[in-house]
Amino acid sequence: MTTLRIAWLLTRRSAADRSTVALPLIAFTVVSALLLIVSGGGRAFFSWTGETAFLYQLLAVVALALLIVPLVALGGSAARLSARRRDDRLASLRLLGATPGMVTALTVIESTVLALAGALAGVVVYLACVPLVGLIPFRGEPLGADAVLLPPIVIAGAVVAIGALAAVSAVVGLRGVIVSPLGVRTRQTAPRMHWVRIVVGIAVIAVTFAAMSLLQLAAGFGIVLLVLAVGFGGTVAVLNLMGPWVLRLAASGQAKRAKTVTRLLAARSILESPKAAWRQVAGVAMTSFMAVFAGVGVALLGVMGDRADHDTVLLYADIRTGVIITVVASFLMVACSVGVNQASALLDRRALYVSLDRLGMPEQTMNAARSRAVLSPLRITTVGSAVTAAIVVFPLTGVALLTAPATLVMIAACLAAGILLVWLGLLATRPVLSRVLAEQAPSL
Numbered sequence: 001m002t003t004l005r006i007a008w009l010l011t012r013r014s015a016a017d018r019s020t021v022a023l024p025l026i027a028f029t030v031v032s033a034l035l036l037i038v039s040g041g042g043r044a045f046f047s048w049t050g051e052t053a054f055l056y057q058l059l060a061v062v063a064l065a066l067l068i069v070p071l072v073a074l075g076g077s078a079a080r081l082s083a084r085r086r087d088d089r090l091a092s093l094r095l096l097g098a099t100p101g102m103v104t105a106l107t108v109i110e111s112t113v114l115a116l117a118g119a120l121a122g123v124v125v126y127l128a129c130v131p132l133v134g135l136i137p138f139r140g141e142p143l144g145a146d147a148v149l150l151p152p153i154v155i156a157g158a159v160v161a162i163g164a165l166a167a168v169s170a171v172v173g174l175r176g177v178i179v180s181p182l183g184v185r186t187r188q189t190a191p192r193m194h195w196v197r198i199v200v201g202i203a204v205i206a207v208t209f210a211a212m213s214l215l216q217l218a219a220g221f222g223i224v225l226l227v228l229a230v231g232f233g234g235t236v237a238v239l240n241l242m243g244p245w246v247l248r249l250a251a252s253g254q255a256k257r258a259k260t261v262t263r264l265l266a267a268r269s270i271l272e273s274p275k276a277a278w279r280q281v282a283g284v285a286m287t288s289f290m291a292v293f294a295g296v297g298v299a300l301l302g303v304m305g306d307r308a309d310h311d312t313v314l315l316y317a318d319i320r321t322g323v324i325i326t327v328v329a330s331f332l333m334v335a336c337s338v339g340v341n342q343a344s345a346l347l348d349r350r351a352l353y354v355s356l357d358r359l360g361m362p363e364q365t366m367n368a369a370r371s372r373a374v375l376s377p378l379r380i381t382t383v384g385s386a387v388t389a390a391i392v393v394f395p396l397t398g399v400a401l402l403t404a405p406a407t408l409v410m411i412a413a414c415l416a417a418g419i420l421l422v423w424l425g426l427l428a429t430r431p432v433l434s435r436v437l438a439e440q441a442p443s444l
Helices: 002-012 014-044 053-080 083-095 100-134 152-173 175-179 180-185 197-212 220-259 261-272 275-307 310-348 348-356 363-402 405-428 430-438
Strands: none
Touching: 002 275, 014 053, 014 100, 014 152, 014 310, 053 220, 053 310, 100 152, 175 220, 197 275, 197 363, 220 261, 220 275, 220 363, 261 275, 261 363, 275 310, 275 405, 310 348, 310 363, 310 405, 310 430, 348 363, 348 430, 363 405, 363 430
């Protein structure tokens, strides 16, 4: 009962802290809605039979693998939003005598309640979108609302899974608070990025490349689906593993070569938390990865269109529809990730920005440093993700499709749109910085 009373007291937040509740709530709503929509669409494909059913199911597996891993990553990011403020409050409780068990319970309660509330809101959004998704045409006719409506047990399982993801992320993030509450409270915890991350990532990409090269020798529909799902999904997952390490390495060099305040502050911001810096651009990294597949699909459709019969034209239209849906879903994730992470980063670092303001740094300089701290990693991640995707898909497509004009145009368009979303996110959060500087500095 004491733990529940304290948990209730912690819900009484200031106006600024209410934003730290709204941001993950929005993120979880988007995550759960997209997850259910994508799963419902995949279920519709797997209910089909006929000669072309295998191809449709194959393409569905590729789309699901490309979307579900980033969705899970976005859910994990949502669970960690505003972790610094939460850690501050819990570390203070530890210093006042709260037991590790109480701290763990408070964190799990707070994170899980937010996640479940967002997941339930996402279910409402999903149910509202079911009739619209059912109108999407495939094989010459709409999918139908019944085909994309998941059974209640599956919807309930998705809500529980999102709550569990939030609880696990919260417990993992608590290790530093429980072990060293004073270090958390005084900002003395330095993030560590081990080189093992890059070794594991390269190994996974190499294994995926080899598996794709041998895919044509695979016997059986199930094996092909498994290789595609694990290969594409695993590669997308290791991007999240390698990204922070690469950004830390690049920022270290930039900090040593910095000749202006803006460049130094941007590099130090990345080094303060490479994982947080990666989360700011991870959405565009996933879009860059997906842009390669979308570009190859467009180029492939162009080749097919030269010798198309009725069935081929129908397949052409369906693949084009699938590419559009996948890209749109990817950009929805990017928009959510950018907006939430940008605002969250400002709220988590408000003590720093208030201190810089009191030292005389102009707000324009802070915004310039903040933009550089995001756009500099963005250049690295977009190019690196696109190259990784090209390596993985090369055994299936060859050089011709990868270098086709349609492929290059599609990749360039997706990257430009992703970078534009990030830039707009930076512009949209400038008023947040102004409000932060206008408020009284939080306790340090």
